[in-house]
Amino acid sequence: MGDCSSDGLPGGGDRMTAALNADQITAFERDGFLVINDFADLDTCAALRDAAGQLVDAFDPAEVRSVFSTQSHSYAADRYFLDSGDAIRFFLEEGAMASDGALDRPKHLAINKIGHALHTRAPLFRDIANDPRLTTILQQLGQAEPWPVQSMLIFKQPGIGGAVVPHQDATFLHTQPVSVIGLWLALEDAGPDNGGLFVAPGGHRGPLRQRMVREGDGAEPRTRFATVDETPLPSYPNDAVYVDIAAPAGSLVALHGLVPHGSTTNRADVSRQAFMLHVVDRAAQWSDDNWIRPA
Numbered sequence: 071m072g073d074c075s076s077d078g079l080p081g082g083g084d085r086m087t088a089a090l091n092a093d094q095i096t097a098f099e100r101d102g103f104l105v106i107n108d109f110a111d112l113d114t115c116a117a118l119r120d121a122a123g124q125l126v127d128a129f130d131p132a133e134v135r136s137v138f139s140t141q142s143h144s145y146a147a148d149r150y151f152l153d154s155g156d157a158i159r160f161f162l163e164e165g166a167m168a169s170d171g172a173l174d175r176p177k178h179l180a181i182n183k184i185g186h187a188l189h190t191r192a193p194l195f196r197d198i199a200n201d202p203r204l205t206t207i208l209q210q211l212g213q214a215e216p217w218p219v220q221s222m223l224i225f226k227q228p229g230i231g232g233a234v235v236p237h238q239d240a241t242f243l244h245t246q247p248v249s250v251i252g253l254w255l256a257l258e259d260a261g262p263d264n265g266g267l268f269v270a271p272g273g274h275r276g277p278l279r280q281r282m283v284r285e286g287d288g289a290e291p292r293t294r295f296a297t298v299d300e301t302p303l304p305s306y307p308n309d310a311v312y313v314d315i316a317a318p319a320g321s322l323v324a325l326h327g328l329v330p331h332g333s334t335t336n337r338a339d340v341s342r343q344a345f346m347l348h349v350v351d352r353a354a355q356w357s358d359d360n361w362i363r364p365a
């Protein structure tokens with residue numbers, strides 16, 4: 071068994087240098103999630119934020135204004151999303167867009183996320199996705215052959231960064247058996263005050279509730295949600311099963327594909343950027359009706 075050894079950082083921090091220890095693996099199996107402190111150093115976090123900022127620099131909001139205008143046909147928006155699996159595409163905060171698609175603030179403060187192929191198309195993000203430590207961690211957490219299939223940079227803009235309602239990642243990335251693990255790298259300090267994650271410990275032992283399936287191939291692909299199990303997901307914040315996660319910049323949160331989780335609206339005056347990588351096991355059976363068509 072490898073270990074997560076400390077390299078003696080000041081302040082007692084443990085830089086994640088090798089692999090998970092037995093307690094961490096046990097915690098993931100028990101809770102369905104694991105916070106791994108100091109996976110990335112602060113310089114790496116800053117470089118990834120800069121790289122994301124450069125992508126936004128080059129982005130012309132007019133490209134998507136017509137796509138996401140509430141007056142346009144939703145098909146265009148569906149297509150923009152469905153074709154993003156092998157592309158770098160830009161998704162704006164609804165709260166920053168007028169009905170004609172015009173932005174009410176600078177684009178850098180209006181962007182919700184970039185997705186969904188940063189891990190193959192953006193060099194620094196590709197480096198992170200190919201970090202051998204990730205392969206080791208994912209294998210320790212049960213994947214025989216980790217296969218990154220989706221990535222996102224989530225901005226969580228100050229004041230408006232939209233909430234993500236409780237969900238299971240296997241709803242969106244399905245294999246048989248369920249194998250997806252979400253890796254959530256905090257690029258800035260994240261907590262309950264600025265739109266941080268909440269998770270239901272142990273909730274991964276419950277069933278998959280629904281799947282988002284792609285259908286209507288050809289000219290007009292679309293998605294729909296199919297119920298798999300009627301058991302409702304606990305709601306947030308009403309249901310006490312959830313715990314808020316404090317994830318300092320550089321920490322990596324691993325999420326089991328069935329564990330209910332989400333994040334709150336960011337009401338703070340600082341952003342809360344995070345890089346998300348979703349990885350499935352190539353040894354599991356990929357479901358061809360997943361929304362994304364990975365290369």
Ligand code: FE2
Pocket residue numbers: 237238239252331
């Ligand atoms: Fe998720």
